[in-house]
Amino acid sequence: MTLKEKLLNSAKELSNVYAITALAMLLALRVIVGVFANATMPLFANTVKISINFLPIAVAAALFGPIGAGLVGALGDIISFFINSAGTTYFPGFTINGFLTGVILGIFLYKNNITVKSVLISWTVNAIFIEVLLSGYWLYFIYGTGTADSFMVFLWARVISEVIKFIPTVLIILGAGKATTQIHSAIKENFV
Numbered sequence: 631m632t633l634k635e636k637l638l639n640s641a642k643e644l645s646n647v648y649a650i651t652a653l654a655m656l657l658a659l660r661v662i663v664g665v666f667a668n669a670t671m672p673l674f675a676n677t678v679k680i681s682i683n684f685l686p687i688a689v690a691a692a693l694f695g696p697i698g699a700g701l702v703g704a705l706g707d708i709i710s711f712f713i714n715s716a717g718t719t720y721f722p723g724f725t726i727n728g729f730l731t732g733v734i735l736g737i738f739l740y741k742n743n744i745t746v747k748s749v750l751i752s753w754t755v756n757a758i759f760i761e762v763l764l765s766g767y768w769l770y771f772i773y774g775t776g777t778a779d780s781f782m783v784f785l786w787a788r789v790i791s792e793v794i795k796f797i798p799t800v801l802i803i804l805g806a807g808k809a810t811t812q813i814h815s816a817i818k819e820n821f822v
Contacts, residue, residue, distance in 0.1 A: 631741050631742075633737060636695055636696060636736070636737060636740055636741065637695075637696060637697065639695060639740075639741065640694060640695025640696050640697040640698060640736060640740060641697050643694045643695060643697070643698055644694075644697065644698065648817075648818075649693075649694050649698065652690075652693065652694070653690060653694060653698050653701065653702060656686040656687075656689055656690045656702050657686070657701075657702050657705055657706055657709070659685075659686040660683060660686040660687060660702055660703070660705075660706030660710070661706055661709045661710050661713065663681065663682050663683055663685065663686065664681070664683050664706055664707070664709075664710030664714075665710050665713050665714045667681060667682050667683075668680065668681035668682075668683065669681070679791070680791075680794075680795065682802070683706070683728075684731065684735075684799060684803070685802060685803070685806060686702055686706070687699050687702050687703045687706070687728070687731055687732045687735060688735050688739070688803045688806060688807060689806055689807070689810045690702040690732060690736075691732055691735035691736040691738075691739045691740060691752075692735075692739040692740065692744060692807045692810060692811055693740075693810060693811065693814050694736075694740070695736045695740035695741070696732060696733040696734075696735075696736025696737050696740060697733075697736070698732075698736070699731075699732030699733065699735055699736040699740075700728075700729040700730070700731075700732035700733045700736065701729075701732070702728075702732055703727075703728030703729050703730075703731050703732035704725050704726075704728045704729035704732070706728060707724055707725045707727075707728040708720075708725055721768065721772060723764070723767075723768035723771065723772075724765075724768060726764075727760050727761075727764055727765060727768070730756075730759075730760050730764070731756055731760050734752060734755055734756045734759075734760065735752050735753075735756065735803075737752070738751055738752030738755070739752055739807060744804065744807035744808050744811055746800075746804060749800050749803050749804045749807065750800055752803075753796070753799055753800050753803060757792045757796065761788060761791070761792050762785065762788040762789055762792055763785075763788075765788050766781070766784045766785040766787070766788040767781075767784075769784040769787070769788070770784045770785075
């Protein structure tokens with residue numbers, strides 16, 4: 631399936647009541663884990679977060695494609711912020727990250743067999759371009775001093791974070807992706 635077909639099929643999913651309902655539940659789960667299921671590592675000025683925010687986005691990507699997963703990622707970030715802002719200012723860069731994470735995972739996982747290879751490729755692309763480079767840039771933009779050394783501190787913090795999280799993240803996405811696609815198939819056969 632081409633990228634264009636995946637995007638069109640994913641957009642068509644949004645006209646289905648079952649898909650909208652499932653995406654709403656995944657969005658609610660994303661908000662819950664965004665508010666309650668994360669921790670900040672005491673490294674690099676508390677910028678290294680450990681979270682399972684990716685899980686509802688990955689499930690949405692496998693079931694409903696890049697558009698649905700992108701919406702879960704972006705809306706989840708916005709709603710989580712307004713529920714638990716802790717006195718900080720909203721920054722749209724991380725909303726863009728959430729959307730792009732959903733799109734990347736959707737491109738690799740939607741309408742494909744969830745295999746070790748597809749999960750490794752999708753998360754590697756996401757980890758390098760979104761979690762390391764783009765998040766590193768956003769953190770530098772928000773907290774940096776304007777020097778190249780400042781940017782490198784944030785970039786290396788993101789690299790360390792992703793190295794620590796890489797294997798557990800891939801295993802969680804692989805397990806959840808396989809389980810949810812089987813459940814999704816059974817539901818569609820029997821009820822939809």
